[in-house]
Amino acid sequence: MFGLSQKDTKFLLIVVALTLLTPILLNPFPSESGLAQFNAGYPALMQRFAIYGLMAIGFNILFGLTGYLSFGHAAFLGVGSYAAVWMFKLLSMNVLPAIILATIVSGLFALVIGYISLRRSGIYFSILTLAFAEMSYRLAYSVFTPITNGETGLQLTLSDPRILDSAPEGGSLPVPTLFGLDMNASWTANVGPWDFTFNIGYYFCAVIAILGFYLSLRIFRSPFGMMLRAIKSNQTRMSYTGLNSRPYTLAAFVISGMYAGLAGGLLAAMDPLAGAERMQWTASGEVVLMTIMGGVGTLMGPVIGAGFIKYAENIFSKINESVLHGWFGWLPDGLEDIVVWFFARFVGEGWHLTLGLMFMIVVIALPGGLVEGGQRIARWVRRKSGRETAADETTKPAE
Amino acid sequence: MGILEVKGVNKRFGGLQALGDVNLSVQENTCHAIIGPNGAGKSTLLNVLVGKLIPDSGSVMFDGNSVLGRKPHEINQMGISRVFQTPEIFGDLTVIENVMIPCFAKRDGAFRMHAYETVAAEKDIREKAEAILEDVNMLDKLNMHAASMSRGDKRRLEMAMCLVQEPRLLLLDEPTAGMARADTEATIQLLKDIRVKRGLTMAIIEHDMNVVFSLAERITVLAQGTPLVEDTPDNIKGHPKVREAYLGEAQV
Numbered sequence: 001m002f003g004l005s006q007k008d009t010k011f012l013l014i015v016v017a018l019t020l021l022t023p024i025l026l027n028p029f030p031s032e033s034g035l036a037q038f039n040a041g042y043p044a045l046m047q048r049f050a051i052y053g054l055m056a057i058g059f060n061i062l063f064g065l066t067g068y069l070s071f072g073h074a075a076f077l078g079v080g081s082y083a084a085v086w087m088f089k090l091l092s093m094n095v096l097p098a099i100i101l102a103t104i105v106s107g108l109f110a111l112v113i114g115y116i117s118l119r120r121s122g123i124y125f126s127i128l129t130l131a132f133a134e135m136s137y138r139l140a141y142s143v144f145t146p147i148t149n150g151e152t153g154l155q156l157t158l159s160d161p162r163i164l165d166s167a168p169e170g171g172s173l174p175v176p177t178l179f180g181l182d183m184n185a186s187w188t189a190n191v192g193p194w195d196f197t198f199n200i201g202y203y204f205c206a207v208i209a210i211l212g213f214y215l216s217l218r219i220f221r222s223p224f225g226m227m228l229r230a231i232k233s234n235q236t237r238m239s240y241t242g243l244n245s246r247p248y249t250l251a252a253f254v255i256s257g258m259y260a261g262l263a264g265g266l267l268a269a270m271d272p273l274a275g276a277e278r279m280q281w282t283a284s285g286e287v288v289l290m291t292i293m294g295g296v297g298t299l300m301g302p303v304i305g306a307g308f309i310k311y312a313e314n315i316f317s318k319i320n321e322s323v324l325h326g327w328f329g330w331l332p333d334g335l336e337d338i339v340v341w342f343f344a345r346f347v348g349e350g351w352h353l354t355l356g357l358m359f360m361i362v363v364i365a366l367p368g369g370l371v372e373g374g375q376r377i378a379r380w381v382r383r384k385s386g387r388e389t390a391a392d393e394t395t396k397p398a399e
Numbered sequence: 400m401g402i403l404e405v406k407g408v409n410k411r412f413g414g415l416q417a418l419g420d421v422n423l424s425v426q427e428n429t430c431h432a433i434i435g436p437n438g439a440g441k442s443t444l445l446n447v448l449v450g451k452l453i454p455d456s457g458s459v460m461f462d463g464n465s466v467l468g469r470k471p472h473e474i475n476q477m478g479i480s481r482v483f484q485t486p487e488i489f490g491d492l493t494v495i496e497n498v499m500i501p502c503f504a505k506r507d508g509a510f511r512m513h514a515y516e517t518v519a520a521e522k523d524i525r526e527k528a529e530a531i532l533e534d535v536n537m538l539d540k541l542n543m544h545a546a547s548m549s550r551g552d553k554r555r556l557e558m559a560m561c562l563v564q565e566p567r568l569l570l571l572d573e574p575t576a577g578m579a580r581a582d583t584e585a586t587i588q589l590l591k592d593i594r595v596k597r598g599l600t601m602a603i604i605e606h607d608m609n610v611v612f613s614l615a616e617r618i619t620v621l622a623q624g625t626p627l628v629e630d631t632p633d634n635i636k637g638h639p640k641v642r643e644a645y646l647g648e649a650q651v
Contacts, residue, residue: 223503226492241475
């Protein structure tokens, strides 16, 4: 189905089901229970899962397949956001033109940066992309203030033309919509002690992310994808086989830049403002972390990595000392303070430390990322249940 | 007029004259060996032929077109394939993928944006790849990781990758270097079989005289960057200049 093999179709359908059920799956704890703070099923975070998952999928097409490590993908994210906000300001609050323009503009931007950066490979390529992204960031902050609104960031105002929309009522800023569906509209289902929030914005992002995932699956299975893997494997053989690797890498670079731009457009569609800090190198580094953590070159890995990092960023950082005191209140007083002090280093503002440790563990123990971890567990379980013969068949849907 | 015509090629690296006025003519459907002691310029000559090096002067014509100044992939698209001294294969890919890639290159040219098609649907390409793998006796290794194979298998795979493109000229750089006796014999037989089956023009650089005399119809002897003689194997065997070049080397 969909031009995919049976195995891939099954895989895709599982991904679709998981994505659509996310609001339920990420809220496993009743809202009144003490564990409710580990629930991730609120709209803003779910949107970020989908958006950064999409960006990581695109990044993986470049890094996972060709092995070219770009350290400047945040630039495309930022450009996409600016383009989308400008569309909201000038044309309409409808999100479709905004994300389409975001994708096109970032694609063109990626074409220019890629054309220059891809003259080098390896570390030099990484440094070039990093330099371009930092340049974009600095320029957005200063010289391009008329376009980017500098430090304040680009925002909507009541005086924007918005030529396709009628004037907003009541003097409040309009919100992004999809043909009348408000992006921030939510519907909450109360099932017993559980609350599940279904948000229009999340589902919009989810549908786009699924389309992005499907496209990446097609690329992975295509002759083009095979050429990209060949580039990673041996460029000498590539050229002596009559293949010009430059246009292949450039195409991969532009495609992944467009994914990042689309993700940036979606960020703006969920919250219509764009700031220069979105282009900073730390943001570029984050998508690299996501991809490596989840599993470079696997289909599902980058999405898992993105979810993992965004979860850590939003959930661990919310746990502060008073929460810890609540947990360890049963300990004797002196000991309680020591334990709380110790764990407080890893949560709240210290969540980066937890992330760093996790990253080290993954890189050292599981070079294939979390996906490899999952595969190992699956193989182990299967061996336990004595069905070893089928092992190789099903463990590698993400290949 | 040969399919490959090298005329007056010079190449200098600093103070070293690597190639001095080299003339070479490879006739269609023959196997032409280039032999010579270490440092004679054999590899330099080969690198000039595939576009890796540009000579200081001279001309290299392939089937009436100059190859000079063209990139390696363009020269391959003209019909010249090369087997390397240490096998250059796509180690991260499977054997069948390794052979399918040259098929795509032959059919679709140096670049094509076939991102929305599937490899699985390319039945013709797969059949072609399987046919050549059958010729080199590797059908049982189709889904093996290329990097995990033995050196001999890698070499056979690389040869299959070149042959599947049906090159008009196949360049072999010491195809049996470092091989065991039995593997060398097998490679000679393989090349002979393929020549009978598909007809092929080859230029081969080789140290192993056994290989050279079993395959070649013409031999050029290179010494210090200059061709000493060019003749048939029988005449080369007893040629005094050749003995001198080789014995000279042995005495050092």
